[in-house]
Amino acid sequence: xxxxxxxxxxxxxxxxxxxxxxxxxxxxxxxxxxxxxxxxxxxxxxxxxxxxxxxxxxxxxxxxxxxxxxxxxxxxxxxxxxxxxxxxxxxxxxxxxxxxxxxxxxxxxxxxxxxxxxxxxxxxxxxxxxxxxx
Numbered sequence: 311x312x313x314x315x316x317x318x319x320x321x322x323x324x325x326x327x328x329x330x331x332x333x334x335x336x337x338x339x340x341x342x343x344x345x346x347x348x349x350x351x352x353x354x355x356x357x358x359x360x361x362x363x364x365x366x367x368x369x370x371x372x373x374x375x376x377x378x379x380x381x382x383x384x385x386x387x388x389x390x391x392x393x394x395x396x397x398x399x400x401x402x403x404x405x406x407x408x409x410x411x412x413x414x415x416x417x418x419x420x421x422x423x424x425x426x427x428x429x430x431x432x433x434x435x436x437x438x439x440x441x442x443x444x
Contacts, residue, residue: 363407364379364381364382366378366379366382366407367382367406367407367408368407370407371407376407376409378409378413378417382409383409383413383414383417386408386409386414387414387417387418389408390411390414394411397411398411
């Protein structure tokens with residue numbers, strides 16, 4: 311009877327352990343689901359920012375050094391050409407991630423422009439604005 315009692319006790323312990331393992335598996339499953347929900351929520355909350363800022367601007371916001379793209383430079387030059395003080399305010403006071411004025415100057419060194427009307431640019435502007443020019 312002692313051996314039978316021993317196996318009986320061990321069987322009860324095994325059943326308890328199986329229940330505990332199943333409980334822990336359920337907890338892990340719930341936590342993974344919660345973690346995935348949190349990731350989805352975080353990604354959804356990033357969508358508005360991703361529509362406003364370029365990937366390089368997001369890099370600068372995260373503390374990494376950006377490698378500015380031509381598109382970033384053109385946008386920055388557009389703002390800079392309208393008003394230098396506005397550009398500096400956006401960059402330094404509002405902390406909008408923009409290339410420095412020094413970076414803009416170095417990009418502009420290689421830019422040459424011949425006098426006259428840029429028909430290619432007018433065509434691009436026409437396509438972008440969906441307005442017919444006479």
